[in-house]
Amino acid sequence: MAKQDRIDISLAKTPPGVAATAPTLIVDTYFHIIYDPAEPSGNIPTNKLAKQLKALNDAYAPAKIAFNLKNVTRNANKNWTTFETATDDPLEMQMKAKLRKGDYKTLNIYFRPWLDRQGDLGFCDFPKTLTSSVMIQDGCSVLSDTVPGGSTGPFNEGKTAVHEVGHWFGLLHTFTGGCSDKDGDMIDDTPAEAEPAFGCPVGRDSCKKKPGKDPIHNFMDYGDDACLTEFTPGQAVRMRNMWTRFRQQKLPSSTLDRRSK
Structure with a gap:
């Protein structure tokens, strides 16, 4: 937390991809x-x-x-x-x-x-x-x-x-802003998530009207340590x-x- x-934080949403030559x-x-x-x-x-x-x-x-x-x-x-x-x-x-x-x-x-x-x-x-x-x-x-x-x-x-x-x-939490179209974590390649994930609820889709399953494996969610395995390319760009x-x-x-x- x-x-x-x-x-x-006032940067616009960031596109995916860190250059291989970076x-x-x-x-x-x-x-x-x-x-x-x-x-x-x-x-x-x-x-x-x-x-x-x-x-x-x-x-x-x-x-x-x-x-x-x-x-x-x-x-x-x-x-x-x-x-x-x-x-x-x-x-x-x-x-x-x-x-x-x-x-x-x-x-x-x-x-x-x-x-x-x-x-x-x-x-x-x-x-x-x-x-x-x-x-x-x-x-x-x-x-x-x-x-x-x-x-x-x-x-x-x-x-x-x-x-x-x-x-x-x-980086913000993946569930920042919930399913809102206007609010969120400012990352385009993290699917919308209504609320934090606890444990490791594989396949959870808390924003059914939005594309993608919940990013429960993302380090910026609240899952068990064993469940957290990744940042997205968009998050990598934002960090830099x-x-x-x-x-x-x-x-x-x-x-x-x-x-x-």
């Missing part, structure tokens, strides 16, 4: 592990993080996007495990101001053992017009036990991070367009200097 109140987009990435020092099991082991990175790279490879893990930070801080990510708690800004690395095209994922009372698995910030506060806030929060081998089955194959990073690139329009923005160096103090 992404934080919808942080959205700033270079692979390399995204520098940082994993930040947040855990309660009284519960060291929340300190995700390196082998599971390696599998999470592989899940990301495997999912985005058809879109010619790859993730270069620059570093992993491990942070024993009980306060950072208890705030509700969905409410923009001041502790979120404190944590990110301390931990965030890189510029606006650098992906920061914060793996936390608890996100909110609703039991959500993840949140992420959409790309938007850049300010210093937007820079600090930017990133994805992912429930720790959704990494491959985690305990949150059937959501423990690393697909939560894949889904949230899709929002980081500017949003990268060019938003993620390549830069803040003046003086602003960044002030933020880092």
Whole structure:
């Protein structure tokens, strides 16, 4: 799930197809592990993080996007495990101001053992017009036990991070707008879907007057991890367009200097 109140997306619908000659987009990435020092099991082991990175790279490879893990930070801080990510708690800004690395095209994922009372698995910030506060806030929060081998089955194959990073690139849910002709996910090659899919309801067609079955295998739906296997060519184009329009923005160096103090 992404934080919808942080959205700033105005690109038109994107056509399918990334040129075969397009270079692979390399995204520098940082994993930040947040855990309660009284519960060291929340300190995700390196082998599971390696599998999470592989899940990301495997999912985005058809879109010619790859993730270069620059570093992993491990942070024993009980306060950072208890705030509700969905409410923009001041502790979120404190944590990110301390931990965030890189510029606006650098992906920061914060793996936390608890996100909110609703039991959500993840949140992420959409790309938007850049300010210093937007820079600090930017990133994805992912429930720790959704990494491959985690305990949150059937959501423990690393697909939560894949889904949230899709929002980081500017993708909406496949069910955005339901069956509406006017609203939707701004992608032409994802069939309309009335509501999110749970489990893996193969053959479901919730918008019978629209072409195509529901895109239940799409990473931007809500199915079980084992069911989620693809992005469409149109989504690949949109991700690259949003990268060019938003993620390549830069803040003046003086602003960044002030933020880092």
